[in-house]
Amino acid sequence: MQQKPVLLIVDDDPAVLRVSNSLLTQDGFEIIEAASGHEALKMFQVTPGLHLDAVIMDVVMPGMHGLDLFEKVQELRPGLPVLFMSGHGENTPLVSDIMGRKLAFIQKPFTSLLLIHKVRQMLGT
16 A cells, blocks of 8 residues: 655644645645644654655744744755745745745645645655
8 A cells, every 4th residue: 555645734824724634635645733833843853753745834923934944844854845835925025035945835825726736746746
């Protein structure tokens, strides 16, 4: 039996976590959730061997925004694919920085097809 790809979704909005989890689970992914950047980082630190195929993270979160989390994740797991998502426009400094770095990004609200397409594109499947 083929193993399901494992995704970590990091967002401070419970509705986004719930909907994203549901959509991606239905498409054959295994989902782990974190409600903040700090919670996600703790998962990486407490479980260094945590198997993840990719991370989907909100850009603007209280405490630790997505770019800070991205930098820390890349130190711990270099090359781990990351898809950023945000309801803020391209003129927001953090979103503008992500776009300038040409990092994978999806604008909220998104359709289920777009989310699945972006994730599969990021994973090369």
